[in-house]
Every structure is written in C-alpha cells, then in structure tokens.
Amino acid sequence: MQSFSKDFQDGLTQLMRWRRDVRRFRTDPVDETLLQECLDAFLMAPSVGLSEPWRVLRVQSPEARTAALENFNSANADALAGYDGERAATYAKLKLSGMTESPVQLAIYCDEETPKGAGLGAATMPEMRRYSVVGAINLFWLAARARGLGVGWVSILDPLRMNKDLQVPDTWALVAYLCVGWPETTSETPELEQIGWEDRDRSLIVQTR
Numbered sequence: 001m002q003s004f005s006k007d008f009q010d011g012l013t014q015l016m017r018w019r020r021d022v023r024r025f026r027t028d029p030v031d032e033t034l035l036q037e038c039l040d041a042f043l044m045a046p047s048v049g050l051s052e053p054w055r056v057l058r059v060q061s062p063e064a065r066t067a068a069l070e071n072f073n074s075a076n077a078d079a080l081a082g083y084d085g086e087r088a089a090t091y092a093k094l095k096l097s098g099m100t101e102s103p104v105q106l107a108i109y110c111d112e113e114t115p116k117g118a119g120l121g122a123a124t125m126p127e128m129r130r131y132s133v134v135g136a137i138n139l140f141w142l143a144a145r146a147r148g149l150g151v152g153w154v155s156i157l158d159p160l161r162m163n164k165d166l167q168v169p170d171t172w173a174l175v176a177y178l179c180v181g182w183p184e185t186t187s188e189t190p191e192l193e194q195i196g197w198e199d200r201d202r203s204l205i206v207q208t209r
Contacts, residue, residue, distance in 0.1 A: 005155030008150055015146055017188050019133035022150030025101040025181040034147060035104060035180070043141040045136035048128040054136050055109040067165040068157075068177065069099045069108075075156045090197060098152045107162065108137055109172040133175045150183035 004012075040053055059065055076096060078080045083091050099105065112126070122128050141151045159174040192198055 002011060003190055015142055018144045018186065019141055020150070020183075020187065020190060022152045022179070022181075022183045023095045023098045023191065024184040025098045025103070025152075025179065026184055027101050027103060028182050029103050030149065030181060034149070038140055038143045038147065038149065038180075040075070042136045045132070045139050046119070047132035047136070048122050049117030049130060051114050051120075051132065052124065053111045053114045053116070053129040054133045054175075055168075056109055057107040057109065057166060057168065059105040059107055059166070059177075062165060065099070065105060068105065068162065069097075071157050071161050071165065072097050072099060072133065075158055079091060079156055090195065093198070094192075094195065096156055097154045098179040098181070099141040099154060102152065102181040104180035105180045106176075106180065107166055107168075107176060108133060108176040109168060110175050111169075112173050113171040119157030130173065130175055137176055137178070141147060142181060148182070149180060150186075152179040 025078055041205055042052075042056065045052075045054075047053060048134070057140075059068055080088060096197065110130045112129060114129070144151050154177040162174055162177070163172065187194070191202075193200065
C-alpha cells in the first residue's frame with residue numbers, strides 16, 4: 001500500500017481546511033486545460049458498483065445561464081420568506097450564489113437508471129448512486145482548490161425547473177449546481193461562520209451507541 005509522508009499529510013489537511021464554498025468570484029476566464037485537470041478527478045472517484053453515475057453538464061449559453069439565475073432568484077426569494085426577524089435580516093445580507101460572476105458553471109446530475117454497474121450495491125440503497133456523485137464532486141472540489149480555483153455549490157434551486165430548462169433526460173436527478181472560478185478572497189473560516197449564521201460543532205463528529 002502506498003504510504004505518504006507527514007508533509008503530505010499536513011498538506012492534505014491544509015487543503016481540506018482551505019476548501020471553502022466560494023460565492024465571490026473574479027470574472028477572469030479559467031484555462032480549459034486547467035479545468036479539465038480538475039474534471040479528471042471524476043475519473044478517480046469511487047462509485048457504487050463502479051456505476052460512475054455522474055453526468056456533468058457545462059452550462060455555458062446565455063439562455064441557459066439566465067434560466068439558472070432566474071431559478072435561483074425565485075427560490076431564494078421563497079427561502080427568505082421562510083425566515084423572520086433577525087434571521088430574515090441576516091439571510092437578506094448573505095451572498096448565496098456566484099452565478100453572476102463565475103466564468104464556469106456546471107450542473108452535476110446523477111443518472112438514476114444507469115446500466116453501468118448492473119445495480120451492484122444499489123438494489124437496497126439506490127441513493128448510493130447520488131452519494132457516489134457527491135463523493136466525486138468533493139474530489140473535484142479539492143482538485144480545483146489545489147490549483148487555486150474556487151468552487152461554490154448553489155443549492156437554492158428548483159431542480160425540476162432546472163431539469164426542464166436544461167432539457168436533461170428524465171432519469172437524471174440534479175445533485176449540484178457548481179460555480180467555478182478564481183475567488184476574490186480566500187479564508188479558512190466559512191463565510192456563514194464569519195457572518196454569525198452558524199458555528200461548527202465538533203460534538204457531531206463521533207457518537208457512540
């Protein structure tokens with residue numbers, strides 16, 4: 001088995017610590033070769049039954065991006081309406097999407113009926129296919145951060161509306177909408193923690209039964 005030095009381990013810890021959900025991007029373009037290096041992380045990702053259920057869709061046309069942004073704006077307004085008082089005031093100040101600035105935007109789907117893998121490991125827990133997609137996204141995220149790129153996961157969206165706008169197959173389920181680009185600033189502290197929305201809780205890591 002491959003062994004790794006203490007320096008490598010420390011570097012990996014630093015990479016994970018500095019992996020942030022970026023919402024503030026510069027508009028500078030991302031070199032296509034660099035982007036492909038990050039996307040190659042999907043080829044190294046584990047998946048249930050080796051099903052590789054991820055489907056990566058590049059959202060590039062002005063029409064598709066406008067539809068995605070309108071989707072977010074509508075869902076964000078609905079989300080704001082669900083809060084009141086101080087929480088609502090804080091929510092209204094949050095920047096929850098980098099969709100107007102990020103040069104690269106990716107819609108990541110899971111093919112729920114992929115024949116690849118012949119259903120191994122997914123018969124009793126079909127959600128394992130989506131979990132596999134999430135695992136692959138995390139590898140992509142780390143690969144991007146290691147190269148100085150930022151990634152932001154936009155989850156305030158109507159997935160069915162997104163599916164219709166992007167005209168994807170019925171068997172595809174939206175897992176993530178990712179904004180990718182050069183971050184304006186970097187910090188090892190999550191922005192939501194900086195603004196006082198929520199704090200990390202180490203007690204949630206390990207529980208015993």
